[in-house]
Each structure stands twice: as structure tokens, then as C-alpha cells.
Amino acid sequence: MFAPPSTRTGDTAAHPAGVALVKRRHVDLMRVCSDACRDAR
Structure with a gap:
């Protein structure tokens, strides 16, 4: 998908x-x- 942020600030x-x-x-x-579930009943 996308690369994880390199800095903790970006992560938070x-x-x-x-x-x-x-x-x-x-x-x-x-x-x-x-x-x-409602349809199955």
C-alpha cells in the first residue's frame, strides 16, 4: 500500500x-x- 513513515512524529x-x-x-x-443475517432468516 504505502511505506511506513520514517519518523515517529509522522506516525502519530x-x-x-x-x-x-x-x-x-x-x-x-x-x-x-x-x-x-436478516435476509437469511
């Missing part, structure tokens, strides 16, 4: 954005799973 600066992105993707995944 990029961290919150990455966490937010992962959380949003996780919420989307859970919504899809719950929809699939």
Missing part, C-alpha cells in the same frame, strides 16, 4: 486518520453482515 500524525478510517470500514462491514 497519521494515526488518528487511520483509526477513523478503520472504524468507519468496520461499521460498514457490521451493517452488511447484519443485513445478510
Whole structure:
């Protein structure tokens, strides 16, 4: 994907954005799973 930042400051600066992105993707995944479970019943 992309190279990890060489400095710790860059790492901490990029961290919150990455966490937010992962959380949003996780919420989307859970919504899809719950929809699939509802359809399967």
C-alpha cells in the first residue's frame, strides 16, 4: 500500500486518520453482515 513513515512524529500524525478510517470500514462491514443475517432468516 504505502511505506511506513520514517519518523515517529509522522506516525502519530497519521494515526488518528487511520483509526477513523478503520472504524468507519468496520461499521460498514457490521451493517452488511447484519443485513445478510436478516435476509437469511
